[in-house]
Amino acid sequence: MAIATTWRTKRQRYSLEGEVCPTCHQAIFPPRDVCPHCSEPAGPVHTLSGRGEVYSFTTMYNVPRGFEEHRPYTVALVKLDEGPLVTAQLTDVNEQEVQIGMRVEMVTRKLREEGSEGQIIYGYKFRPLLQQSA
Amino acid sequence: MLNQPVKPVGIVGYGAYIPRYRLPGAEISRIWSHGAERSPVKEKAVPGLDEDTATMSVEAARNALARAQIDPREIRAVWIGSESHPYAVKPTGTIVAEAIGATPATQAADWQFACKAGTEAMQAGIGFVGSGMARYVLAIGMDTAQGRPGDALEYTAGAGGAAFILGPADEAVVVIQRSLSYVSDTTDFWRRPGSHYPRHAERFSGDPGYFGHVIPAAEQMMELMGAQPGDYDHVVVHQPNVKFPVRAMRALGFRPEQWQAGLLVPEIGNTYAGSAIVGLTAILDVAQPGQRILLVSYGSGAGSDAFDLRVTERLLDVQRRAPQTWDYIRRRVVIDYATYARLRGKLATT
Ligand SMILES: [Zn+2]
Numbered sequence: 001m002a003i004a005t006t007w008r009t010k011r012q013r014y015s016l017e018g019e020v021c022p023t024c025h026q027a028i029f030p031p032r033d034v035c036p037h038c039s040e041p042a043g044p045v046h047t048l049s050g051r052g053e054v055y056s057f058t059t060m061y062n063v064p065r066g067f068e069e070h071r072p073y074t075v076a077l078v079k080l081d082e083g084p085l086v087t088a089q090l091t092d093v094n095e096q097e098v099q100i101g102m103r104v105e106m107v108t109r110k111l112r113e114e115g116s117e118g119q120i121i122y123g124y125k126f127r128p129l130l131q132q133s134a
Numbered sequence: 135m136l137n138q139p140v141k142p143v144g145i146v147g148y149g150a151y152i153p154r155y156r157l158p159g160a161e162i163s164r165i166w167s168h169g170a171e172r173s174p175v176k177e178k179a180v181p182g183l184d185e186d187t188a189t190m191s192v193e194a195a196r197n198a199l200a201r202a203q204i205d206p207r208e209i210r211a212v213w214i215g216s217e218s219h220p221y222a223v224k225p226t227g228t229i230v231a232e233a234i235g236a237t238p239a240t241q242a243a244d245w246q247f248a249c250k251a252g253t254e255a256m257q258a259g260i261g262f263v264g265s266g267m268a269r270y271v272l273a274i275g276m277d278t279a280q281g282r283p284g285d286a287l288e289y290t291a292g293a294g295g296a297a298f299i300l301g302p303a304d305e306a307v308v309v310i311q312r313s314l315s316y317v318s319d320t321t322d323f324w325r326r327p328g329s330h331y332p333r334h335a336e337r338f339s340g341d342p343g344y345f346g347h348v349i350p351a352a353e354q355m356m357e358l359m360g361a362q363p364g365d366y367d368h369v370v371v372h373q374p375n376v377k378f379p380v381r382a383m384r385a386l387g388f389r390p391e392q393w394q395a396g397l398l399v400p401e402i403g404n405t406y407a408g409s410a411i412v413g414l415t416a417i418l419d420v421a422q423p424g425q426r427i428l429l430v431s432y433g434s435g436a437g438s439d440a441f442d443l444r445v446t447e448r449l450l451d452v453q454r455r456a457p458q459t460w461d462y463i464r465r466r467v468v469i470d471y472a473t474y475a476r477l478r479g480k481l482a483t484t
Contacts, residue, residue, distance in 0.1 A: 010232055011232065014192070014232055014233035015233055015234070047235070070183055089184075091184055107189070108189055108192045108193070108233050109182075109184035109185060110184040110185065110186060110189060111184070120186075120220055122188065122189065122233075130462075130465065131461065131464070132458070132461050133458065133461055
């Protein structure tokens with residue numbers, strides 16, 4: 001990822017900063033110029049809750065360059081509670097536990113490092129909801 | 135000694151973070167001594183491959199924000215104390231500030247003072263809030279400590295920490311009644327630039343280092359406040375192992391029931407800049423209004439910060455607004471030494 005792209009997308013990567021459409025009121029992620037639901041201009045910045053569920057998933061054994069250190073890992077299509085679908089790595093999970101419909105929450109983690117001298121890329125991943133005592 | 139701030143200051147939100155992996159001391163002993171050595175802790179917390187001081191600070195900060203329920207754009211400083219910042223040059227503070235939505239009208243910087251870096255950030259935050267320069271300051275102490283394989287510190291070098299949002303005392307869940315520092319040039323533990331692992335002077339780290347700062351800092355605080363050990367409901371001090379804090383607190387006149395809630399080192403190891411303050415978060419999870427807490431950190435090099443704290447009625451409303459410290463301690467996944475070596479980058483793959 002070029003330094004400029006990394007910089008431009010930091011808010012959406014770190015904290016799921018998306019938009020809400022002023023016309024049809026649907027949540028939009030990632031942010032864009034035109035609402036994908038009604039084709040009107042997209043709206044003001046809106047940070048998503050980060051809660052959602054696993055819509056589908058796959059475990060990766062052959063991984064793209066730069067991610068070798070993390071293999072194997074599970075990538076999921078996560079349906080956020082506000083509606084948008086996002087693709088992200090799952091973390092803090094045993095791959096045997098992952099199932100469709102599993103509740104997950106967004107965490108900000110290291111996505112990869114550009115070698116030991118390059119920049120560190122941070123972004124969203126999802127983990128199973130943290131168990132909280134009642 | 136530090137004067138009182140112009141305006142009274144307190145903690146308006148707090149949050150902990152501890153990663154989920156645990157390496158038992160028995161496993162380290164198995165590798166290096168066929169089980170003959172006794173570990174000073176039951177186990178220690180180990181970060182995942184995708185975690186570092188920045189990501190762990192972000193989660194602790196989000197927990198503190200969930201409790202404080204303030205607009206992050208009102209935070210005027212994001213200060214992170216650690217000895218394991220991900221970059222040697224480039225602040226962790228800006229990453230955390232961006233992730234929680236505190237940018238751009240904020241100070242953002244990293245503090246360095248071994249295990250006292252987090253409480254140093256809190257002291258500076260008291261100045262910022264107490265002078266009226268800022269309504270809120272976010273001060274964090276967080277570490278992913280590394281011990282040289284086979285070194286005594288490998289048993290205890292853990293990962294975790296805590297975040298505190300400081301603000302006006304009348305909004306606080308805990309009022310900071312007084313703070314002070316006690317420092318000297320004492321070289322008991324250090325790491326030079328470019329070295330991966332710290333070095334330590336085994337015999338020196340106890341008496342002139344740890345006890346030589348923790349005990350006088352606590353004594354000075356009690357003298358200044360006209361307090362006796364029995365006046366505090368909870369006490370928490372830096373925890374490099376179990377033996378040191380227990381010996382120090384006992385020498386000061388405290389009893390096990392006063393330190394029980396904050397003594398986390400047997401479960402998570404020494405979390406360095408996070409050690410004393412993550413203990414404080416565990417106390418705050420169970421503390422009651424009106425209770426009084428003594429917090430004393432210790433950083434090698436060397437120095438202690440002491441804080442006299444009083445819990446307010448507001449604490450009860452915020453305790454459950456974010457995961458509690460024991461929620462993180464309980465989500466433990468035990469790993470073996472091979473997995474640990476991989477997670478902590480101890481394998482040469484290139
Ligand atoms: Zn629309």
